[in-house]
Amino acid sequence: xxxxxxxxxxxxxxxxxxxxxxxxxxxxxxxxxxxxxxxxxxxxxxxxxxxxxxxxxxxxxxxxxxxxxxxxxxxxxxxxxxxxxxxxxxxxxxxxxxxxxxxxxxxxxxxxx
Amino acid sequence: xxxxxxxxxxxxxxxxxxxxxxxxxxxxxxxxxxxxxxxxxxxxxxxxxxxxxxxxxxxxxxxxxxxxxxxxxxxxxxxxxxxxxxxxxxxxxxxxxxxxxxxxxxxxxxxxxxxx
Numbered sequence: 001x002x003x004x005x006x007x008x009x010x011x012x013x014x015x016x017x018x019x020x021x022x023x024x025x026x027x028x029x030x031x032x033x034x035x036x037x038x039x040x041x042x043x044x045x046x047x048x049x050x051x052x053x054x055x056x057x058x059x060x061x062x063x064x065x066x067x068x069x070x071x072x073x074x075x076x077x078x079x080x081x082x083x084x085x086x087x088x089x090x091x092x093x094x095x096x097x098x099x100x101x102x103x104x105x106x107x108x109x110x111x112x113x
Numbered sequence: 114x115x116x117x118x119x120x121x122x123x124x125x126x127x128x129x130x131x132x133x134x135x136x137x138x139x140x141x142x143x144x145x146x147x148x149x150x151x152x153x154x155x156x157x158x159x160x161x162x163x164x165x166x167x168x169x170x171x172x173x174x175x176x177x178x179x180x181x182x183x184x185x186x187x188x189x190x191x192x193x194x195x196x197x198x199x200x201x202x203x204x205x206x207x208x209x210x211x212x213x214x215x216x217x218x219x220x221x222x223x224x225x226x227x228x229x
Contacts (some may be wrong), residue, residue, distance in 0.1 A: 066215030
């Protein structure tokens with residue numbers, strides 16, 4: 001099993017450009033998450049999907065949109081990138097929402113100039 | 114509001130000595146507590162969790178954590194540190210109820226360095 005995979009690994013965007021970060025899991029998990037990690041800030045939840053067909057905002061959703069394409073895939077879209085969105089983005093999945101640990105992908109390092 | 118505090122940005126310990134990484138939390142309901150480890154340029158890996166039951170939780174790689182409800186703490190411990198334990202450690206908490214049910218709140222992380 002590959003676990004949680006993310007593409008791309010690295011990306012450089014100019015301010016105003018758009019892009020979609022892809023995430024897929026092969027563990028048949030119901031719940032999926034997108035986080036951003038900034039130095040000294042820990043991880044902050046952007047959006048999550050409790051199950052296929054549902055999505056909810058996390059702590060820092062502004063400037064992002066998500067799509068739960070099917071049970072396996074959960075994408076994050078930046079419609080108009082800003083320098084403040086320079087960060088490392090992690091996707092994660094878990095069997096359910098509450099008592100389960102999350103499994104993380106390797107991350108996407110995004111720089112917006 | 115839910116929150117997690119890791120009061121130490123860095124912890125340094127000699128190999129073979131015991132280590133403690135501190136974590137305190139705040140939730141409005143019953144806490145669900147987690148510890149994760151992150152090695153350089155990698156995603157987070159799960160170490161252990163407390164949901165209910167015994168206050169001493171054992172996890173991967175010889176780590177354990179003690180849940181203390183009165184002190185709202187969940188400190189990570191290991192009896193004998195290894196150089197390979199050097200990494201960034203995150204504590205996280207989830208509230209077991211309410212409108213933010215699905216959210217996991219992370220601390221800012223503690224960099225553990227174990228020197229030979």
